[in-house]
Amino acid sequence: MKRKRYALTCTILILLLIAGIALDLNAGYAKIPLSELFTGNPVLLNLRLPRVLACVLVGAGLSLSGSVLQGVTRNDMAEPGLLGINAGAGLAIAAYILFVQGGHTNYSVMMPILAFIGSGTVFLIEYRLASKNGKVSSKKLLLVGVAISLAVSSLTTILMLRMPDSEYAFVQNWIAGNIWGADWQGVIMLTVGILLIGSVIYYFSRTLNGLMLGHSIAVGIGIDPPKASRRFLTGAIALSALCASVGGGLSFIGLIAPHLCRRLVGPNYQNLLPACALCGGVIMVFADIISRTWFLPYEMPVGITAAIIGAPYFLYLLVKE
Numbered sequence: 001m002k003r004k005r006y007a008l009t010c011t012i013l014i015l016l017l018i019a020g021i022a023l024d025l026n027a028g029y030a031k032i033p034l035s036e037l038f039t040g041n042p043v044l045l046n047l048r049l050p051r052v053l054a055c056v057l058v059g060a061g062l063s064l065s066g067s068v069l070q071g072v073t074r075n076d077m078a079e080p081g082l083l084g085i086n087a088g089a090g091l092a093i094a095a096y097i098l099f100v101q102g103g104h105t106n107y108s109v110m111m112p113i114l115a116f117i118g119s120g121t122v123f124l125i126e127y128r129l130a131s132k133n134g135k136v137s138s139k140k141l142l143l144v145g146v147a148i149s150l151a152v153s154s155l156t157t158i159l160m161l162r163m164p165d166s167e168y169a170f171v172q173n174w175i176a177g178n179i180w181g182a183d184w185q186g187v188i189m190l191t192v193g194i195l196l197i198g199s200v201i202y203y204f205s206r207t208l209n210g211l212m213l214g215h216s217i218a219v220g221i222g223i224d225p226p227k228a229s230r231r232f233l234t235g236a237i238a239l240s241a242l243c244a245s246v247g248g249g250l251s252f253i254g255l256i257a258p259h260l261c262r263r264l265v266g267p268n269y270q271n272l273l274p275a276c277a278l279c280g281g282v283i284m285v286f287a288d289i290i291s292r293t294w295f296l297p298y299e300m301p302v303g304i305t306a307a308i309i310g311a312p313y314f315l316y317l318l319v320k321e
Contacts, residue, residue, distance in 0.1 A: 006271055009264045013278035017056065020285035024052045027292040051182035052285065055302065057190040058179065058247035059257070059284025060277040064198055065239040066254020067261075067276045071208050071269065072232045075138035076259070077317055080240035081251025082142065083126060084149030085119040089244040091152050092118025094159045094171050112189070115241035122152060123237055135215060174248040177303010179288070186246045193242045198277065201235050205269040208232060212267065250303045252310020253280055259317070283309070 025034055025048050037044045062080060069078040080086050092114040126148055130141035153175075160171050201208070210223045211232070218225045243250070257280040258272070264279075265271045287305040294300070 002266070006265050006275075010275060010278060013275065013282055016282045017278060017285065020282055020289065021052055021056065024055070024285050024289050024292070025049065027289045046184075047182075050184050050187050051179055052288070053187045054179050054182045054190060054246055055284045055288045056281040057187065057194055058243045058250065059253055059280035059282070061190065061194045061198075061239045061243040061280075062247075062250060062254040062284075063257035063261075063276040063280025064194070064201065064273060065236045065243070067258040067269075067272060068201060068208065068232050068236040068239075069254070070258055071212050072229050072236070073138050073141055074212065074214075075142055077142055077255065077314065078138070078145075079252065079255035080119075080236075080244075081249065082149070082255065082314070083145035084122050084152055085237060085240050086244050086249040086251065087149045087152040087156070088118035088120075088122030089115035089241055090118070090171070090175055090249050091122075091156045091159070093174065093245075094156050094163075097167055097171065098159050098163055111245035112193070112242050115245045116238055119237045119241045119244070120234075122148060123233070127233070173301060175303075176301035177248045177250040177306060178301040179247050182246075190242060190246055194239065194277075197235050197239050197242075198273070201232065202270070202273050204228075204231070205273060208269045209267075212269075248301070248303055250306055252306055252314060253284060255317075256310050256313055257283055259313070 022034060025037070025044060026032060030043070032041060032044055032048075034044075037049065066079045069080070069083065070076055093111065096110065096114050126141060126144045129144045130137055156171070156175070160168050163171065207223055207228050210218045210221055211225060211228060213221075215225050218228075240254070257276050261272055261275040261279050265275045284302070284306070287309060288302045291300040291302045291305040
C-alpha cells in the first residue's frame with residue numbers, strides 16, 4: 001500500500017511538473033504556441049526553455065539541500081536561506097564583483113566556486129557557534145543562522161553602495177532571487193552538478209536515516225555522526241551554492257518542499273529525496289509563472305514570489321514549535 005501511494009504521489013508530481021513547464025513556456029508578454037518549440041523558434045528554444053529548466057533545477061537542488069540540512073541538524077526549520085547560506089554566497093559574489101571583476105555581465109565558472117566558499121564559511125561559523133561538546137543545538141543553530149544572515153546581508157549592502165549602477169543592479173537582482181543564469185550553459189552546469197551530488201546523497205540515504213534517529217542510536221548502529229554529518233553538510237552547501245550561482249538568493253523553497261513531502265511519502269530518505277526534487281521543481285516553476293504573469297508587462301523576481309508563498313508557512317512552523 002505504501003509503495004502504491006509513493007508511486008501515485010510521484011506520478012502526480014511529475015504530471016504537475018510537466019503541466020507547469022508547458023504553462024511557463026507560454027507565460028509572459030508574448031504568447032507563442034508550444035508547437036513552435038519543435039520548429040526551432042529562437043524565443044522558445046534559446047530564451048524561455050533554458051529559463052524554465054533552470055527554474056526546475058534550482059527548485060530541485062534547493063529542496064534536496066533543505067531536506068539534508070533538516071535531517072542532519074534535526075531542525076525542521078533549517079533551510080539554506082534561513083541559515084544564512086545564501087547570504088554568504090551573496091557576500092562572496094558581491095566582493096568578487098567589486099574588488100576583482102567589475103562589470104560582470106556574463107556567466108562565469110567563478111560564480112558557483114565563490115558561492116560555495118561564501119556559503120561554506122558562513123555555515124562553518126554558525127555550526128561552531130551552535131555546537132557544544134560535538135553536539136549541535138538545533139534551536140541555537142536557527143537563532144545563530146538568522147543573526148549571522150542579517151549581519152552578512154548588511155555587509156553585502158555596504159559593498160553594493162560602492163558599486164556602479166550596473167553592478168549594483170546585478171547584485172540587487174541576485175539577492176531578490178532573479179534567475180539570471182537562464183542559459184544553456186547554466187542549465188548544463190545545474191544538471192550535471194545536481195545529478196552528481198544528489199546521486200551521492202541518495203546512495204548514502206540510509207546513513208541519513210540513521211542520523212535522524214539521534215546521536216546515540218546512530219553510534220549504536222555503526223555510524224560516525226560527526227564524520228557523516230560533515231559529508232552531508234558539504235553536499236547540502238554545494239547544492240545550495242550551485243543553485244544560488246544561477247538563481248540568486250532564493251529562500252523558503254528548501255523549507256516548504258521537504259515538509260510537504262514528509263507528509264506525502266514519509267520520513268524515509270530513500271523515498272523522500274526523489275519526491276523532494278520533484279516537489280521543489282513544481283513549486284519553483286509555478287512561482288515563476290506567477291512572477292511572469294501577474295504584473296504584466298512587468299516581471300517580478302521569482303524569489304519574491306517564493307518568499308510570499310513560503311513566509312506564511314514558516315510562521316506556521318514557528319508557531320507550531
